[in-house]
Amino acid sequence: MNERVVIIGSGLGGLECGTILARAGMNVSVLEKEPQLGGCLQTFRRGGLTFDTGFHYVGGLGECESLRPLFDYFGLMNLPWKQLDTDCFDEVRIGDRRFAFAQGHERFVETLAASFPHQREHLKNYTEMLRQVGLHIWDSLDPRDMDDFYGSSLFARSAYAWLEETITDPLLRRVLSGTSLKLELDRERLPLYVFAQINNSFIQSAWRLSGGGAQIANRLAEQIEQNGGLIRTRAEVTELIERDGKIAEVVINGEEHLPCDYVISDAHPALTLSLVKESAVLRGVYRKRIERLRNSIGMFTVNIRLKKDVLPYRNSNLYLHRDDADLWNVRTDRVESVLVHFYPPEEGCYAEGIDLLTPLRKTDLPDWEHDQPGHRGAAYEAFKQQKAEETIRFVAQHWPELEDAIDRVWTSTPLTYEHYTGTKDGSAFGVMKDWQSPMTTVLSPRTPIQNLLLTGQSLNLHGILGTSMTSLFTSAELLGKETIKQELKL
Numbered sequence: 239m240n241e242r243v244v245i246i247g248s249g250l251g252g253l254e255c256g257t258i259l260a261r262a263g264m265n266v267s268v269l270e271k272e273p274q275l276g277g278c279l280q281t282f283r284r285g286g287l288t289f290d291t292g293f294h295y296v297g298g299l300g301e302c303e304s305l306r307p308l309f310d311y312f313g314l315m316n317l318p319w320k321q322l323d324t325d326c327f328d329e330v331r332i333g334d335r336r337f338a339f340a341q342g343h344e345r346f347v348e349t350l351a352a353s354f355p356h357q358r359e360h361l362k363n364y365t366e367m368l369r370q371v372g373l374h375i376w377d378s379l380d381p382r383d384m385d386d387f388y389g390s391s392l393f394a395r396s397a398y399a400w401l402e403e404t405i406t407d408p409l410l411r412r413v414l415s416g417t418s419l420k421l422e423l424d425r426e427r428l429p430l431y432v433f434a435q436i437n438n439s440f441i442q443s444a445w446r447l448s449g450g451g452a453q454i455a456n457r458l459a460e461q462i463e464q465n466g467g468l469i470r471t472r473a474e475v476t477e478l479i480e481r482d483g484k485i486a487e488v489v490i491n492g493e494e495h496l497p498c499d500y501v502i503s504d505a506h507p508a509l510t511l512s513l514v515k516e517s518a519v520l521r522g523v524y525r526k527r528i529e530r531l532r533n534s535i536g537m538f539t540v541n542i543r544l545k546k547d548v549l550p551y552r553n554s555n556l557y558l559h560r561d562d563a564d565l566w567n568v569r570t571d572r573v574e575s576v577l578v579h580f581y582p583p584e585e586g587c588y589a590e591g592i593d594l595l596t597p598l599r600k601t602d603l604p605d606w607e608h609d610q611p612g613h614r615g616a617a618y619e620a621f622k623q624q625k626a627e628e629t630i631r632f633v634a635q636h637w638p639e640l641e642d643a644i645d646r647v648w649t650s651t652p653l654t655y656e657h658y659t660g661t662k663d664g665s666a667f668g669v670m671k672d673w674q675s676p677m678t679t680v681l682s683p684r685t686p687i688q689n690l691l692l693t694g695q696s697l698n699l700h701g702i703l704g705t706s707m708t709s710l711f712t713s714a715e716l717l718g719k720e721t722i723k724q725e726l727k728l
């Protein structure tokens with residue numbers, strides 16, 4: 239098997255496909271436009287601390303849980319994972335009311351039932367449904383299930399409507415929606431499958447990675463190279479040249495031509511199609527459909543270095559919401575919801591660095607969308623400073639000790655994400671899936687060009703779990719589903 243597979247982008251999806259295919263004996267080249275590998279897994283150093291770009295925590299790494307077989311296969315389980323507090327991995331605060339999310343479905347129910355005793359049965363139904371979705375996570379790799387997967391009733395059902403039917407107490411519905419900053423809650427669009435699969439994996443078990451997400455990217459890159467693959471950074475794919483209905487060559491940085499048998503793109507699908515300038519098989523209607531797909535929300539991130547030995551490290555996340563926030567209709571004109579993430583300290587029990595994440599859209603930043611980083615001017619800096627102050631003030635209402643404990647602050651917006659990860663609109667989670675049109679928003683790895691495949695978070699499910707799932711679907715297009723199932727022991 240000596241097919242030349244060129245992979246565009248070294249995000250999680252690109253590197254996982256590269257690992258699977260290199261291990262299967264294919265001749266893999268991963269081309270990354272940035273100096274650093276990883277896309278949303280990139281880390282950066284500021285003020286002596288390591289901060290993450292995207293990924294902050296992950297679910298389902300315990301024995302027999304959703305992500306575990308994949309991370310075993312990819313050799314990622316011996317990275318320094320830290321399990322979050324099992325009694326409370328996520329704390330949701332709505333106004334001044336506090337609710338703990340515990341790990342394990344039964345404990346999850348019992349913990350919340352203490353505040354909502356009349357909803358115990360509803361909570362059981364809720365978690366049972368999530369558990370079932372998690373249990374059947376790998377069924378769709380079976381070819382017989384594939385058609386059903388894309389037209390599946392869970393992709394075609396509204397998450398919001400299901401929550402309304404299952405949970406009768408409106409406050410509990412808000413609480414269960416309260417860890418929403420790891421997906422975009424959209425009343426009109428979010429499919430039940432996305433809501434259930436993501437929430438289920440974190441209820442199974444929740445983990446942080448000490449030292450940052452770049453370790454995942456580096457571990458995968460090592461395996462690609464050990465299996466004869468090539469990884470190149472500062473190698474932007476600028477064009478895909480089609481001949482006789484197939485991609486024949488990949489153009490790197492506008493000058494170098496690389497022949498290929500297959501291309502897998504981990505870049506956003508619309509960006510991928512824009513690389514094919516002339517095509518006999520890509521119809522205008524397909525291009526337009528992909529170009530018009532709505533992208534999910536972006537994030538404004540405040541990276542904070544804390545003063546030494548002031549605030550204790552918290553082994554859980556805080557999700558803070560205004561009392562009157564509508565969690566299913568995200569507003570970005572004011573700060574309504576913030577995720578507080580604590581980085582595991584290198585030593586000791588005090589927190590050294592934290593991130594605050596709050597939703598923001600690229601459309602909130604129209605004046606600077608065409609400018610390069612570092613050249614957006616004083617007004618952009620002033621906007622970021624004002625937004626950071628508003629975010630910190632909001633968090634300090636819940637956690638007054640924070641303000642005096644801050645040493646230094648850095649910020650990023652969807653424009654930063656768009657520049658460094660190439661994600662269209664600086665979206666955090668890629669293409670927004672829509673239960674009203676699952677057939678057009680849940681994308682197949684296949685494109686009309688026979689040897690051009692897609693992968694990455696925009697296809698069917700985002701996040702570390704979703705992107706990893708998708709890398710199997712894409713690799714199965716080349717190796718066959720049964721081979722993938724056997725290799726990964728699914």
Ligand SMILES: Cc1cc2nc3c(=O)[nH]c(=O)nc-3n(C[C@H](O)[C@H](O)[C@H](O)COP(=O)(O)OP(=O)(O)OC[C@H]3O[C@@H](n4cnc5c(N)ncnc54)[C@H](O)[C@@H]3O)c2cc1C
Nearest residue numbers: 247249250251271277278292294295475660694695701702
């Ligand atoms: C702020 C934020 C917080 C998040 N938090 C979490 C979390 O806590 N848990 C979780 O599970 N998930 C989280 N996610 C989501 C998760 O990080 C992503 O779903 C996942 O990492 C996406 O991987 P990917 O491979 O699809 O794409 P990406 O990471 O976007 O990678 C795409 C890569 O392609 C490269 N590229 C693009 N165009 C070209 C080109 N023309 N030539 C060469 N290279 C190119 C880019 O530079 C990039 O490296 C978060 C995301 C964000 C933004």
